[in-house]
Amino acid sequence: METIISSKTQTVIMGPNQxxxxxxxxxxxxxxxxxxxxxxxxxxxxxxxxxxxxxxAGARIxxxxxxxxxxxxxAIMAQAVKTVMAVTDVPLSIDSSVIxxxxxxxxxYEGKALVNSVTGEDERLAAVLPLIKKYGxxxxxxxxxxxGISEDxxxxxxxxxxxxxxxxxxxxxxxxxxxxxxxxxxxxxxxGGRQVFSILRRVQxxxxxxxxxxxxxxxxxxxxxPVLNAAFLTxxxxxxxxxxxxxxxxxxxxxxxxxxxxxxxNDENCLAWxxxxxxxxxxxxxxxxxxxxxxxxxxxRERAR
Amino acid sequence: MNDEVNxxxxxxxxxxxxxxxxxxxxxxxxxxxxxxEALSRGMTPYEVLTQGLVAGMDIVGxxxxxxxxFVPEVLMAAKxxxxxxxxxxxxxxxxxxxxxxxLVIGTVKGDIHDIGKNLVAMMMEGAGFxxxxxxxxxxxxxxxxxxxxxNPDIIGMSALLTTTMPYMRTVVNTLKEKGIRRxxxxxxxxxxxxxxxxxxxxxxxxxxDAAVAVETAEKLMAIKREKG
Numbered sequence: 001m002e003t004i005i006s007s008k009t010q011t012v013i014m015g016p017n018q019x020x021x022x023x024x025x026x027x028x029x030x031x032x033x034x035x036x037x038x039x040x041x042x043x044x045x046x047x048x049x050x051x052x053x054x055x056x057a058g059a060r061i062x063x064x065x066x067x068x069x070x071x072x073x074x075a076i077m078a079q080a081v082k083t084v085m086a087v088t089d090v091p092l093s094i095d096s097s098v099i100x101x102x103x104x105x106x107x108x109y110e111g112k113a114l115v116n117s118v119t120g121e122d123e124r125l126a127a128v129l130p131l132i133k134k135y136g137x138x139x140x141x142x143x144x145x146x147x148g149i150s151e152d153x154x155x156x157x158x159x160x161x162x163x164x165x166x167x168x169x170x171x172x173x174x175x176x177x178x179x180x181x182x183x184x185x186x187x188x189x190x191x192g193g194r195q196v197f198s199i200l201r202r203v204q205x206x207x208x209x210x211x212x213x214x215x216x217x218x219x220x221x222x223x224x225x226p227v228l229n230a231a232f233l234t235x236x237x238x239x240x241x242x243x244x245x246x247x248x249x250x251x252x253x254x255x256x257x258x259x260x261x262x263x264x265x266n267d268e269n270c271l272a273w274x275x276x277x278x279x280x281x282x283x284x285x286x287x288x289x290x291x292x293x294x295x296x297x298x299x300x301r302e303r304a305r
Numbered sequence: 306m307n308d309e310v311n312x313x314x315x316x317x318x319x320x321x322x323x324x325x326x327x328x329x330x331x332x333x334x335x336x337x338x339x340x341x342e343a344l345s346r347g348m349t350p351y352e353v354l355t356q357g358l359v360a361g362m363d364i365v366g367x368x369x370x371x372x373x374x375f376v377p378e379v380l381m382a383a384k385x386x387x388x389x390x391x392x393x394x395x396x397x398x399x400x401x402x403x404x405x406x407x408l409v410i411g412t413v414k415g416d417i418h419d420i421g422k423n424l425v426a427m428m429m430e431g432a433g434f435x436x437x438x439x440x441x442x443x444x445x446x447x448x449x450x451x452x453x454x455x456n457p458d459i460i461g462m463s464a465l466l467t468t469t470m471p472y473m474r475t476v477v478n479t480l481k482e483k484g485i486r487r488x489x490x491x492x493x494x495x496x497x498x499x500x501x502x503x504x505x506x507x508x509x510x511x512x513x514d515a516a517v518a519v520e521t522a523e524k525l526m527a528i529k530r531e532k533g
Contacts, residue, residue: 269331269377297326 021243024059074104120145185220204240230256325361331381351402362431370516410461411439418465
C-alpha cells in the first residue's frame with residue numbers, strides 16, 4: 001500500500017513503512033487576507049517564501065490552494081503551481097473545490113500530483129474522479145457524503161470504502177486514494193479522537209490504503225494547542241496515519257512526527273532524529289549548515305589533530 | 306557515497322583520511338574498498354589497521370564520549386570497522402603483526418543488560434583488540450573457561466544492577482585463588498559501578514563509558530608490556 005507522488009525530479013513514497021509525510025498547508029489564501037490580496041493582484045512573492053520555508057522545515061509535499069472569492073481561481077491556481085515548481089523540487093498537492101481550478105492546476109503541473117480533494121458525494125465523485133484518471137494523479141478522499149459528517153466511525157468508514165471502490169471503477173488504482181477520516185474538534189466532540197483512531201486502523205487493515213488528516217483541527221478552541229496536536233498526531237500515527245496536512249514550521253509537530261518515525265522504526269539508525277537535533281543546536285548557535293558531510297569532516301579532522 | 310571520488314588516483318595519506326571519514330560516517334562498503342586499495346598499494350595489514358581504521362575509531366570514541374555522536378552512529382561506525390576487520394584479521398594473523406591485546410568481556414551472573422557492554426566490546430574491537438564477548442549472565446565458570454581458552458590480557462565485567470554488581474568481587478576473588486589475578490587487567494563498568502567499588506573489590510579500574518574503556522585498556526596494556 002504505497003502511494004507515489006512525484007515532481008519532475010523528486011518522488012515521495014507514502015506508506016506505513018515509510019517516514020511520515022508532511023504536506024505543507026501554508027500556501028492557502030483562506031483566512032490570510034494579505035496573501036489573498038497579493039495573489040489576486042498577481043504578486044506571488046509570499047507564495048515563493050512560504051514554499052521555501054516549508055520545504056526547509058521538512059514538508060515533503062506542498063499543498064497549493066488558490067481559493068480567493070470573486071477571483072479567477074483557475075488562472076491563479078495555474079500561476080501558483082508554476083511559481084512553486086520554479087522555487088522548489090517537491091511534489092505538489094492541488095487543492096480546490098472548484099473543478100476548473102483543479103484541472104488548470106493539473107495542466108500546469110509536471111509530475112504525478114496529489115489532488116485535494118473529493119468527498120463521498122456522488123456529484124463530486126463524478127466530477128473529480130475522471131480528472132484523477134485523466135492526469136494519472138492521486139486523490140485525497142474525505143469521508144463524508146450528502147448526509148454530512150457522521151459521528152459514527154462505522155458510517156465514515158463505509159463512505160471511505162465507497163470512494164475507494166468508486167475510484168477503482170474509474171480505473172484508478174486504490175493506492176492512489178488517500179483517506180481523510182475527518183478530524184472533529186475534541187473540545188466539542190468528546191470521542192473525536194477515538195473515532196479517528198478507529199477509522200485509521202480499519203482503513204489500514206481492511207482497505208489497505210494511505211491516510212491523511214489535518215493535524216491541528218483536533219485542538220480547535222482549546223488552550224496549549226501545540227501539545228494536544230503533537231499528542232494527537234503521535235497516537236494517530238500508531239493507529240496507521242501516514243501523512244498530515246499541516247504547518248511544518250511548528251516545532252512541536254515536527255518533533256512529534258520525527259519521534260513517531262523513530263518509535264515506528266521508520267527512521268533507520270535514528271538518523272533523521274539526530275540530524276534534526278544537530279541542526280536545532282547549531283541554529284541556536286547561529287551556525288547554518290552544520291550537518292553536511294564536508295563540515296562534519298572538517299570538524300572531525302580538526303579534532304583528530 | 307564516493308561517486309565522484311576515484312580512490313585509485315588518490316595519494317595514500319588522502320586515502321587514509323577518506324577511510325577515517327567513511328568509518329566515522331559508517332559507510333561499510335566504502336571502508337572495505339579503501340582497505341583493499343590501501344593493501345594493493347603495498348601497505349601492511351598492520352599499517353592499514355592502525356593508520357586507517359583505529360585512527361578513525363579513536364575519533365568516534367572521543368566524539369561519543371563528548372556527546373557529539375550518538376549510539377546509532379557509533380554502531381554504524383562499528384559495523385564499518387567490522388567490515389574492514391573481516392579483510393584484515395586473517396592477514397594480520399598471517400603476517401604475525403603485533404597484537405594490541407585480547408579482551409574477554411561479559412555481563413555478570415544474574416544480570417541480562419548488555420547494550421553498554423556490547424558498545425564497549427565494539428569500541429575495543431575498533432581499537433584493534435581481539436574481543437571475546439561472553440554475552441549476559443556469566444558465572445565464575447564461564448569467565449574461567451574463557452580465560453583458559455583464550456588467554457586474554459584483559460577481563461571486562463559489566464553489571465547494571467546494584468544487586469548483581471557484587472558478583473564481580475566473586476570473580477576477582479576466584480582469580481586471586483587461582484593465582485592468575487596479577488596476569489590480568491580487570492576492568493569493570495555499568496551504571497551503578499564507580500571507582501571506589503572497583504578499588505574495593507580489587508579491580509584495576511572502573512570505566513564509565515566505551516571511550517574511557519578503550520583509553521584505560523590501552524594505558525594499562527602499555528604498563529603491562531613495560532613490566533614484560
